[in-house]
Amino acid sequence: MVSHPCLFVFAVFGLRSTIAGEVKCNTLFVSRDAVLDCHLPCEGPIVITFLKWTKNQSTLALYNGSSYTSNRFGFRQPWNPSSQDISLQINNPTKEDSGEYNYIVVSTCEILMGSVHLNIAGEVKCNTLFDSRNAVLDCHLPCEGPIHFLKWTKNNSILALWNGTNYIHTNRFGFRQPWNPSLQDISLQINNPTKEDSGEYKYSVVSTCVTLKGTVHLNIAGEVKCNTLFDSRNAVLDCHLPCEGPIVITFLKWTKNESTLALYHGSSYTSNRFGFRQPWNPSSQDISLQINNPTKEDSGEYIYTVISTCETLTGSVNLEIPDMKTTSPAQKEWDNGSETLTHNRTDPLKLKGIGTSRHHQVLFVVVILTAVLVLGIFVLWKRKKIPFSCATSETVEPESSLPVETTP
Incomplete structure (x- = not known):
């Protein structure tokens, strides 16, 4: 053999x-x-x-x-x-x-x-993105070839599944559309994410080029916190993203009554008296809006939309410009600023404190009455020849012995 x-x-x-x-x-x-x-x-x-x-x-x-x-x-x-x-x-x-x-x-x-x-390509590369009102676990296979099986889970619950013939998704979770099993994109999209959606997400994928399992961590930071501040002659909608660590803002817009007031989309746009609080940096959490020389008409609802590498959010801030005739705490705070200086420029007497207080009015009346009294005594002395001396109060006897007629 x-x-x-x-x-x-x-x-x-x-x-x-x-x-x-x-x-x-x-x-x-x-x-x-x-x-x-x-x-x-x-x-x-x-x-x-x-x-x-x-x-x-x-x-x-x-x-x-x-x-x-x-x-x-x-x-x-x-x-x-x-x-x-x-x-x-x-x-x-x-x-x-x-x-x-x-x-x-x-x-x-x-x-x-x-x-x-x-070719065993390696590991799936993933990033977390925020697109409009969606969070995306942006994941791509390191090789080409049709996907036969793809599953995303969280806490052992299936969120999205492709078994080669049928596609299943749950609630607000699904593959990023338009999805094609012939491409390397295995991303998971979460619509209108909340802080409760933070956590660990797991994928399992089988394709003609690779079979892999892995995890992606998603952190939904929370809501933007805003305050209204009055600084000198400016009103500031003081707002900051709730993210930690380095971030990059890719889009930021402030509107009121559907009119764009300030916009950043790679370059900045501002309108009239509205703009971002300076110095502004798209790598910071500060998304504040500043209004120069605000008036009562600037009161109202302001809406922001921000997209960053850590968060995508939309919200609103209410601004109330205080009425200048009131004595509210906001008015007092406003008066402690440059508004007092404005009053001083328009009413110089108020700066010196002349003729405006009750003390000055009483003093004026006393002076007038004193002048009238002195004038009356002087007239009477001229008419009757009444001797008047400030040095003594004794009665001066007349030189003649004749009786003097007394006038009642």
Whole structure:
């Protein structure tokens, strides 16, 4: 009986006319296994008498009347030497399993040798994005090929599923649309996310190029906190994003009554007396709106929309410009600013405090009465020749002895 190596040499060099064709191979990923899916090009019943797979001259799987497999490598089960299937299966492949695999097969219909290249691409790369009112776990496969299975879960609950034929999604969760199983995009989209949606999300994907599992962490920071401030002659809607760490604002808009007041979309736009509080930086959490020289007509509802690398939010802030005739706390705070200076410029008497207080009014009346009294005494003294001296209060006797007529 001729040994198999001799049979192989004889077949290759002496029986070339019996070669039916070439082995057709594909690389498949099924569950956690990679498969070098290869079939002989023969028709009808055949019998494989010899089959060997090697990599870097190391034997991975061998059939020579009986089967031999090594470590994580073997023939795809259930394997039958009477079929055209000569596939090699690799359990739990890693990136180190990438490379060239060689086969040698001897059968009753064909004797062939060839190679198949396997590429274990690596890990799925994911980012968290905020688009309009949606949060996106932006994930892409590191290789091309149709997706046969894709599942996203959180806390062991299925959020979105593709099983090769049917697509299932739940509530506000689903694949980013338009989704195509022939592309590398396996992203999960969450509509109108809330803080409760924060947490760990898990994916499991099987495609013709890779089979992988992984996790993505999503953090929904919360709501924008806003206050209204009055600084000098400016009103400020003081608002900050609730994110931590470095961020980048890609879009920011303030509107009132559907009119755009301030806009940032790569470059800044401001209108009239409205703008971002300076110095403004799109890499900070500050999204405040500043209104210069506000008037009562500026009172009302202001709406913001912000998109950043950490958060996408829309909200509103109510601004109330205090009435200048009131004495409310807001008015007092306003008066402590430049409004007092404005009054001083328009009413200089108020700055000196002349003629405005009750004390001044009383003093004025006293002066007038004193003047009238002095004038009356002077007139009476002139008419009656009444001696008047500030030095003594004694009565001066007349020089004559005649009686003096007394006037009542």
